[in-house]
Amino acid sequence: MRVPSQKSSVATEARAPQRERGRARVAALLAAATAVFAEKGYDAATMTEIAARARASIGSLYQFFPTKELLAEALHAANAEALAALLEAMASRLAGKPAEALADILFSEFSSFLAEHPAFVALGDRRGIDPKSKKATRQVLRGQIVKLLTATKPPVPRQRAQALAIVVLHLLRVAVAIEGEADLEGRGTVLDEIRLMLKRHLSGR
Amino acid sequence: MRVPSQKSSVATEARAPQRERGRARVAALLAAATAVFAEKGYDAATMTEIAARARASIGSLYQFFPTKELLAEALHAANAEALAALLEAMASRLAGKPAEALADILFSEFSSFLAEHPAFVALGDRRGIDPKSKKATRQVLRGQIVKLLTATKPPVPRQRAQALAIVVLHLLRVAVAIEGEADLEGRGTVLDEIRLMLKRHLSGR
Amino acid sequence: MRVPSQKSSVATEARAPQRERGRARVAALLAAATAVFAEKGYDAATMTEIAARARASIGSLYQFFPTKELLAEALHAANAEALAALLEAMASRLAGKPAEALADILFSEFSSFLAEHPAFVALGDRRGIDPKSKKATRQVLRGQIVKLLTATKPPVPRQRAQALAIVVLHLLRVAVAIEGEADLEGRGTVLDEIRLMLKRHLSGR
Amino acid sequence: MRVPSQKSSVATEARAPQRERGRARVAALLAAATAVFAEKGYDAATMTEIAARARASIGSLYQFFPTKELLAEALHAANAEALAALLEAMASRLAGKPAEALADILFSEFSSFLAEHPAFVALGDRRGIDPKSKKATRQVLRGQIVKLLTATKPPVPRQRAQALAIVVLHLLRVAVAIEGEADLEGRGTVLDEIRLMLKRHLSGR
DNA sequence: TATGAATGAGAGTTCATTCAT
DNA sequence: CATGAATGAACTCTCATTCAT
The missing domain is CATH 1.10.10.60 (Homeodomain-like)
Structure with a gap:
């Protein structure tokens, strides 16, 4: 290298x-x-x-x-900020709704976010990224998901919300990956499956 | 010259x-x-x-x-074959067990597989990979997961097993990603969460 | 990287x-x-x-x-252009002269051209040259020789000029090859022989 | 290099x-x-x-x-020997014929010789060839052509035959080059032209 | 002697980055 | 500030030749 x-x-x-x-x-x-x-x-x-x-x-x-690295950082930071703003905006809309309602909205919002910021994932996954800033970015996102979860009705306990947030974020990425997968038949079915799984899980029992 | x-x-x-x-x-x-x-x-x-x-x-x-590409292909193919053999071997052990039993075994086997074949994911994700062979590899893996699912008791209907297989494979990757995540506190909790989610989902209700 | x-x-x-x-x-x-x-x-x-x-x-x-190939192409093209310009310039000087007068002038001009563009032959003969552009270059040169031939007095019939042009160009190369041949005694005699042969042939009888 | x-x-x-x-x-x-x-x-x-x-x-x-060079030398030497043998064999057939008869025979024999020994030209033209052996090979060939010329009726004077031999050999190569030229229309006409030119020149006047 | 593996200098090419105008 | 030229370490890949079995 x-x-x-x-x-x-x-x-x-x-x-x-x-x-x-x-x-x-x-x-x-x-x-x-x-x-x-x-x-x-x-x-x-x-x-x-x-x-x-x-x-x-x-x-x-x-x-x-x-430097190239600085360019990537700046771009990624801008993207992350936009995403944070998006989640911020969702907070009010979602407050008081049941937890499983989160799934649908998050999936669709995330998907359109990535359509508009198509470099976000690539930049987030690049090697050589400064681990500090990577962690920081994640913390922010997780924190926001936690906020959404603890504002549902009934609220998810903070403790569990921490773990759930991580799961939710990973599932979002999975969903996006599947959406983008070339020639996968039954894409819709699979996505429904995932959404369903998450909803059930969020609904607690 | x-x-x-x-x-x-x-x-x-x-x-x-x-x-x-x-x-x-x-x-x-x-x-x-x-x-x-x-x-x-x-x-x-x-x-x-x-x-x-x-x-x-x-x-x-x-x-x-x-070529470098051919080296990557050869290595990836060898890994994929090893994984296929592993799943093959699991088939007999798991036949007749309830679907949710799959989760635990798959998670642990997959995790140790990746510990021994640490380049598998990187090579599978590299750009410029021949889409044909990528698809082929995936088909094999999915087929094997489908086999496992349809051999459970009660068996998962073939149709649904197809979609589930994809979800399962993605979740395995998520689990491995989380395992490997540097300085993540509560890793165990998160992994339990995912396993639980998958088990519930596999159990049908 | x-x-x-x-x-x-x-x-x-x-x-x-x-x-x-x-x-x-x-x-x-x-x-x-x-x-x-x-x-x-x-x-x-x-x-x-x-x-x-x-x-x-x-x-x-x-x-x-x-690329190396593009460098060769560019250089060869520049050389070919220079040669074309040279022939162009000769046209006026030669118009109306008898055909056999061409021989002397062409031989000497060609010889000094190659002295100033010593890579021309090597590049024209290299393998892997794009056959299209090779043909194109040749066409241009032949066309110019044809023009010279049909402008002599008496003029060479167009039909025959086409064939003669090819012969003339090859003879020019032969002459240059002989000029460049290390330790060849009697170089002058041989060159005279060729010039003579061409003159006779051009003079028709 | x-x-x-x-x-x-x-x-x-x-x-x-x-x-x-x-x-x-x-x-x-x-x-x-x-x-x-x-x-x-x-x-x-x-x-x-x-x-x-x-x-x-x-x-x-x-x-x-x-070494690669030695392989090339051995092959080229074998080819040259075969050519020498061919010319030797022609000597008796041609003795006493008029000089211009040489042209037709030489052209056709040379052409079929190269069809059977297609590496001859490439090896003879390669760079880095030992100048000594290159000269030696040429001398032999020239000597044989001289012999053919001085055995015609009327015989070409030795002096002139020396120069003519060189010209003849070059013309043979030109003819072969034209034969091999891809998509050249009127190839036949051009070859006739060359043969004619040589015949006239050999016929003395 | 026949075979296939081993070697490594050297070739073409790329690209992040710096500099001069 | 803008522009385009300059730089060179690093990279992938080749191939004549030598070695070990």
Whole structure:
């Protein structure tokens, strides 16, 4: 594996654009990065192609994102934030509903979230990701699922909600994986099966 | 002088060793490949490192595995075969037991299988894998799970078993992922939760 | 980490430089390539040596010529263009002269052309050359010779000029080969012989 | 270019086989080498493929031909000898005929010779060929053509025959090249043209 | 002697990153 | 800031040749 030589001035953050023009550039770069990371995965994505898709020069890309890793981080963070906001918004809608109602909504929301942020999974799974930030991101998501679970009626006990949250998140990913599986007949049936399983489980008995 | 070789027959398979020495080499190479692929993933693994870990020259590695991709395929196929054999062996032990009994056994067997074949998941998930062979491998596994399910007492109807098999396999992967998750407190609780969920679901009600 | 790039658009052309610096580089690279291809032939020439002779890094070479084959193509095309221009320029000088006058001029011009473009023959003969472009290049050259022949006085009939053009081109190559033959005594006599043969043949009787 | 490390015991000749079995092997190896050199050229031909085509092991190939170069030399020498024998045989048939009769016979004999020894040209043109032996081979061929020319009626003066021989040999190659040229319409016409040109030239006036 | 395994220098190529204009 | 050129370590793969059985 190619280990980039340590720079003397280590960059740890994407530079923030100072002007209007810059903001548009950054948006275009992130959009291009989303597309390329989603299509090819982190490793096979190249900075050159990302720049090209954003109709920017390679130099320009590096102006805002000093390393490939930082670009991935910035993009992933933005995605995570969007997801957090989504869950936040769901909280009020779901409060007081029975736990099993969560399943349907979460499945459909998650699915459309990933359709709009197709690089999220690839970036979350990439190797070499800083374990600290990975954990942090997860904590946030789990915390939000826990909040949803403990706000149902009847509420899931906090203790159990912690474990359930993890299960729920994994199941969401499974569901998305199945949705995306090429030529799988009976996809619908399988998804129903999973949703049903989760609902039953959430309903307690 | 390397002249691009317009070969009439592009190699599509690992070359089989014909001597004892060769067999030993291939075994060592596969072991090394397992370790490296597991540690770094397909992309970041390098042929050079694999050869070095097997104390073989790079030329020796290529003698038996003409491309990195073919090495991965061969290794993955061997793993899949081992898994198939494992499931085959389980069939007799499990026949006639209630469906929910499957959960415990599958979880533990799968977990130890992956401990011994740590590259299996990484190789199964790599990009650029031939979709045909990917599907074929899956079909085999699913077929075997279906067999297990339809041999329980009472038997799961074939139709439903098809869908369930997919769910079961995904849950196994989830369980393994959780097992391997660094610094996750309450890992045990979460795993119990999943096992419970699956058991309930398999028990029909 | 080199990940095979499944590029949607495989490069089929040399990249054009956009800055003065780049133009100079490309010129140096082509000069170096000319020397190395001429000395060693296509197969034995190495990209590393070409880059080194141009005092460029290997990366720089690949920036403009994405493959060795493309480098050869670009160089050969440039040479062919130069030759075409040369023949074009001869057209006016020769129009109205008798056919046999062509021989002397063509021989000497061709000889000095190859002295200045010493890789032309090696590149034209290399294996794996795209048959389409090979044919195209030939057509152009033949067409120009035909033009010269049909513009003589008396003019060679078009039909016969087509066949003669091919003969003329081959004889030019033979002449050059003989010129370049190491330690051949009586080179001059042999060349005279060929020139004479061609002149007689062109003069019709 | 890959320069093979100097061996301590420099091999300078193909080893002669000692038994019947060995002679068959050598014949098979030479046949395979002929095919591969002809198809791919010297550089792109590989020892491995040659051995495989002869259904011999690579070790066996090296037993008889200690280097690729020596294999090429041996094959080329055998071809040259066959050609010399052919010309020898022609001498009696042609003695006393007019010079222009040579053209037709030489063209057709040469063409069928190359059909049976398709690697001859490729091996004769390869780079790195020992200039001494190259010159020697040529001398022999030229000498034989000279003999044919000086035995015609009326005989070509020795002096001129020397120069003519070279021209004749080159024209033979040109003819063969044209015969082999893919999709050239009017091939026949062109060949007639060349033959005619040579005949006229040989006829003196 | 025949066979197949072993070796490793060297080739083409890639791409993250830096630099000069 | 933008741009495109420059860099070179690292990577996959090849193949003539040698070795061990």
